[in-house]
Amino acid sequence: xxxxxKILTHYLSCNSPVDKEGYLYKKGERNTSYQKRWFxxxxxxxxxxxxxxxxxxxxxxxxxxxxxxxxxxxEQFAFSLxxxxxxxxxxKLAAEDQxxxxxxxxxxxxxxxxxxxxxxxxLEKQYEEIRREAYSSDSYQRSTVIGPDAERLAQxxxxxxxxxxSQKPGSGVREGRSYSTNLMLLxxxxxxxxxxxxxxxxxxxxNAHVTPINGPAPPLGEWPLVSSGTLEDFGxxxxxxxxxxxELRADWLQRKQQEEDKVEEDLIDFG
Amino acid sequence: MRFNEKELVSLSRQPSEKAAELxxxxxxxxxxxxxRLVKLVVNFLFYFRTDExxxxxxxxxxxxxxEREDEQAFSIAFLDEAERKYLFECDSQEQCQEWIDCIIxxxxxxxxxxxxxxxxxPYSYEFMRKNLIFYRTEIHRLTGKDPxxxxxxxxxxxxxxxxxxxxxxxET
Numbered sequence: 001x002x003x004x005x006k007i008l009t010h011y012l013s014c015n016s017p018v019d020k021e022g023y024l025y026k027k028g029e030r031n032t033s034y035q036k037r038w039f040x041x042x043x044x045x046x047x048x049x050x051x052x053x054x055x056x057x058x059x060x061x062x063x064x065x066x067x068x069x070x071x072x073x074x075e076q077f078a079f080s081l082x083x084x085x086x087x088x089x090x091x092k093l094a095a096e097d098q099x100x101x102x103x104x105x106x107x108x109x110x111x112x113x114x115x116x117x118x119x120x121x122x123l124e125k126q127y128e129e130i131r132r133e134a135y136s137s138d139s140y141q142r143s144t145v146i147g148p149d150a151e152r153l154a155q156x157x158x159x160x161x162x163x164x165x166s167q168k169p170g171s172g173v174r175e176g177r178s179y180s181t182n183l184m185l186l187x188x189x190x191x192x193x194x195x196x197x198x199x200x201x202x203x204x205x206x207n208a209h210v211t212p213i214n215g216p217a218p219p220l221g222e223w224p225l226v227s228s229g230t231l232e233d234f235g236x237x238x239x240x241x242x243x244x245x246x247e248l249r250a251d252w253l254q255r256k257q258q259e260e261d262k263v264e265e266d267l268i269d270f271g
Numbered sequence: 272m273r274f275n276e277k278e279l280v281s282l283s284r285q286p287s288e289k290a291a292e293l294x295x296x297x298x299x300x301x302x303x304x305x306x307r308l309v310k311l312v313v314n315f316l317f318y319f320r321t322d323e324x325x326x327x328x329x330x331x332x333x334x335x336x337x338e339r340e341d342e343q344a345f346s347i348a349f350l351d352e353a354e355r356k357y358l359f360e361c362d363s364q365e366q367c368q369e370w371i372d373c374i375i376x377x378x379x380x381x382x383x384x385x386x387x388x389x390x391x392x393p394y395s396y397e398f399m400r401k402n403l404i405f406y407r408t409e410i411h412r413l414t415g416k417d418p419x420x421x422x423x424x425x426x427x428x429x430x431x432x433x434x435x436x437x438x439x440x441x442e443t
Contacts, residue, residue, distance in 0.1 A: 001280055002328035005272050010350045011333045016397055019429040043333065043396035044314070059273030064282050064313055083278045091275075110424050113313035116399045123406035123418055130413050238422070 008045065008060060018042050020107040021052070022100065025075065027092035034075055034094055044113045046081075061091060068108045077101040081108065122234035283310065283317040283326045289373050292321060294344075294360030304360060311373060314395050316347075330357070333395050337374045343367045347374065404432050 020041040025034035026048065037048040037058065046061040061081065065088075071080040075094040079101060082090045095101035110116070290310040295318055296302050307327070308319040314333060317326040336348045338356075342364050346356040361367035407430065410418045419425040 001276055001283075001326050003272075003274050003276070003279065004328065004330055004349075007331045007333070007335075007349045008272075011331060014334050017428065019427070043400075045331075057272050061275050062279050062282070065278060065285075083275070083281070085278075085281050088278050088281060089275060106424070107427060107429075110427055110429070113396060113399070116396065116403065117313075119422070120399050120403045120406070123403060123410065126418055127406045127410055130410060134413065 008047075009057065011045070012040065012042055012047055012057075016042075019111065020104065022104070023096060024048075024100075024104065025094040025096075027075075027094075029089075034092075041107055041111060044111055044116075046108070046111075063108065063111050064113060066112075068105050070105075079105050118234035279315075279329060280325055282312055282315070283319075283329065284324070285312055287312045289370065291361075291366065291370075293370075294358075296358040296360075298355040298357055304358070309359065316374075332374065333397055335395075337371055339367070339371060345371050345374075400429060403430060408432060 018040055021039060023036055024039045026037050026039075027034050037050065038052045038054070040047045040049075044063045046063055047057050048059055048061075049057045063081070065085070066081045066083045069080050069082055071078050071092065073092065073094065075092075077095040077098055077100070078092060079094070080090050080092045093104075095104055110119075287310050290308065292306060293309045294304040295307040295309060296304040306321060308321050310317045310319070310326075311332075314331060316330040316332055318328055318330075319326045330347070330349070332347075334349065338346050338348070340346050340358060343362070343366075344358060344360045345367055346358045348356045359370065361370060407417065407419055410416070417425050419427075419430055424430060
């Protein structure tokens, strides 16, 4: 398949701002060592080259259909871009320090077109709701800004807020944690108001980013992120993934407990 | 330039809002119109030989300009080169208009936007980003709260207001 490269390089060099750039280590496909590269994130495209001043790009990764995950690795501050689907690749990357790692993960999580599309629709709805209220007589009675979905969002954000990666001694000696972040955002604590009771909504299991590895892609109706006709609230989708992460985290805590029962040695002798 | 071809091909197979068989002609002199299955997925325009599984090519719909060429045809120009156009021939005036509406920002976006935005595809990343910044700014102005805070992404660079796009101060 031909990817019209000039269009991409033109997009990269045009005057719209770059979303993030910096050095990352990238694990090669054939040569399995980690190579230091200069990465530039713009839109849903992750470009990379040898050095910032280089004109020639080595390559680009289109960030649609992938999830960002922490991963086990000999390399410190590693994370991976996992494309779900038969025969699809996982890119392994590593940052220079923990701050950079967290910052990149966060930037990449919110980079996909699908994510942005949902976010825009969510804000659009909020905006329209606010404007409607502004015209009605009892406008600012209810809590500002945040629509009903956001309260559930806030709930899920609190639950997953102290994610493993945000508890940090700087050692990073053992990267024993792995959990799928998908649409989850590593959020700071959000002060919650009393959550209004709502009857739980039954909705079909959605796997917008994660297709079964050995199966065919789900049929048309189940790709809400791509076909806007069946889009769910961003808030609801976010909460759904929040639940998934809660379970993964509980699982991780359990495994960590089991690991801690064994004697641990520093992998590096600090002398 | 290397790219994740398998993953991009996989993306091209996802359901799309807009897919149809159109006549397509490349930008070079001597290029002729060929029948292609053209498919819009996120901000990519894929084109296939009819009945083939793998697309022939992918065009990124960022920084492009869409124009009507005649009753049933439209063109997309990239790279600020008005001459390098891809031509698409439709079956009807209606179909042609639908495609233009899809690719060009002609849909009802209920906000006054600077003129240059009208050249951006509603599917393009840049277009969505600008919309998002607009809504974010407006919601903040009307309520005093930043709607992105709840998602923990307020400090992401891509969501910041930059000098290229100043929010229009709205009355009612």
